[in-house]
Amino acid sequence: MKAQIDENIAPALARALDCLVQDIGHQVVHVTSMHERGTADTWILSKAASFGVDVHVSHDYHHKSQDERDAITEGNLIVFVLSKSWSPHTFFEKASRLVHWWPRLLNACSTLRRPGIYIVPWRSESRRFERVG
Template structure:
């Protein structure tokens, strides 16, 4: 499974998780690996799918924007939205926490319906759980 880390997160997160993820037949890239800065989210989703991306990890609240949510569902991306607390973590702790959550995120992505969105708490993985985001419509 191929996953991408959004541009609102450091590219070093993708580079730190990718070698471990590859041990389990996953690939992790950063969106800047194939798009320029400031590309709209909807264009980004289309390009990502063309590049074989199935999972998108972000701080953006895509589920709150109808056009973005519709694009996610139409394209069949699985999106993991990192909760507010993630932006309080420094890079080392973000990388460690994301790596800790990664196996559960990939299991969820493999089982989820295309177009699903999940919230990832900033808590350590054993203390939290991935929460499905329901449509606001």
């Protein structure tokens, strides 16, 4: 599986996750390694499949824009959106929590309906990802 991390999440986090998943045959890239900074989300999402991307992780609420939902459908993506409760936390808190969530995200990809948009809650007691699109 290849996942891309959106521009609104630090590239260093994408590199760290990539190091952690390489040995199990996965890849994590930051969108800026494939597209210029500021590239429209609709373009990034619709072209994901052509870059071999299966999963997009973001802090943006892509389900609010019909154009972005259409692009997710075109790219046949699973999009994980970090819930608003992630916002007030520091970089290292977010990094730690995303590493904690990553195995669940990987496992969920085999069972979640695609294309789809799913919310990743801050609290890890929740076992399910809420589908929003």
